[in-house]
Amino acid sequence: MVARYIAKDINEELARREIIKTSPAAVSFPTIYYQHQFGRIPVGQYYLPVTQFLPSYHMTYCTSCWKVGHMRGKCKSHVCCRKCLMLYVNGLKHTCLMDDIKCVQCGENHLLLSSTCPVIKQYRDEFKVAVDNALASGLIKRKSPGEASRPFQVQDDDFPTLIHAHAQGQGEARRFWQASIPQVPQADQSNLIREVNVLSAAINALSDTMTRVEKNLNSLNTCIESQDKRAMLYNNSINAIIDTCFTLSNWVQASNSERTKLKKNINM
Ligand SMILES: [Zn+2]
Ligand SMILES: [Zn+2]
Ligand SMILES: [Zn+2]
CATH class of the missing domain: 1.20.5 (Single alpha-helices involved in coiled-coils or other helix-helix interfaces)
Structure with a gap:
């Protein structure tokens, strides 16, 4: 079950279409109106707290333009098809053929996030190195097997924010985290x-x-x-x-x- 926060002024049908684009397997869309100030939402027999959505340390890509390195909230491009990159037009039915498939990262004929894509391969390699370095320096922690899970509480340093390539100049090395200690310029x-x-x-x-x-x-x-x-x-x-x-x-x-x-x- 996935709960999405959607502002009241957004049309339900539009919300449904957007959800289908990112989760094609979604089948049922019950709407829950909840009082924001309570900060809780009933699910089954539980009354669960609503917490801020924090992206996990997976590959970050945009579900609007499909490029890696930023998320939809920060995207300035129009929504397009993840396979052929054709811009979506409201009310227009869209089908794309295998020949139309085009990767937004490299322009070749393969699917989004394909392991054959050189850009994706490089992104994954760099991300792996960054995660290893962050683990080694103690910036992020990996739960050891057998460690008792504590009730979820947001700690300030639990989720150091990822920074993304688009904020940096071209040709510069990709950085995934800010250094934990702010560096004083030379x-x-x-x-x-x-x-x-x-x-x-x-x-x-x-x-x-x-x-x-x-x-x-x-x-x-x-x-x-x-x-x-x-x-x-x-x-x-x-x-x-x-x-x-x-x-x-x-x-x-x-x-x-x-x-x-x-x-x-x-x-x-
Ligand atoms: Zn984008
Ligand atoms: Zn398409
Ligand atoms: Zn590619």
Whole structure:
């Protein structure tokens, strides 16, 4: 059973024709109107969550123009026959003969995705190498046999988005994934290194300045201490001078008997 989301404004008959083109075996088309905000859809006796469709890592090809490397949602070409590439015209019955078969990838007379097509062969080979590399680097993981399956939950890095050849220039190597770590462009890297070097030099200079400032502060401290000692010495000397002056003034003012007494005191 396959459920397709189709917007309400698309005619049911048109939707049916489009589905038949991609899945010719489809037989029954029941329509389910569901409330989008509930995010669930009843299937049998189950009420299943509706999750975003994420393309698997199979060969990606367009079901409109049939070229590999992009999907229908991104296609700008008209819908055409997958066998003879004739554009579909609404309401016109189309049958193509074996001689009309033309490959959209290489223009030769074989069916779409044929293993004889050189473009498809190259695409498969490159894709295989890309998958092996992505597995080796841990960008995608392969479930090991016997590993218990967990209930489905979308993790951000479960489905790294495939990027496709059409987004790249002709002649460039095909890339299937973006590298997991965004690469810093070469020019940016050298700029970064230059800036780090400048910053490192500035930090060294700052460190030297700090050492010099520290030395200066130490010598200033020593200087202040010696000034302090000198000031104390001056203070003591001044006190001594004042005492002497006082004694002298007493001497001058005193009577003879008192002078004899003072003399005795001084001699003592
Ligand atoms: Zn296309
Ligand atoms: Zn045809
Ligand atoms: Zn071909």
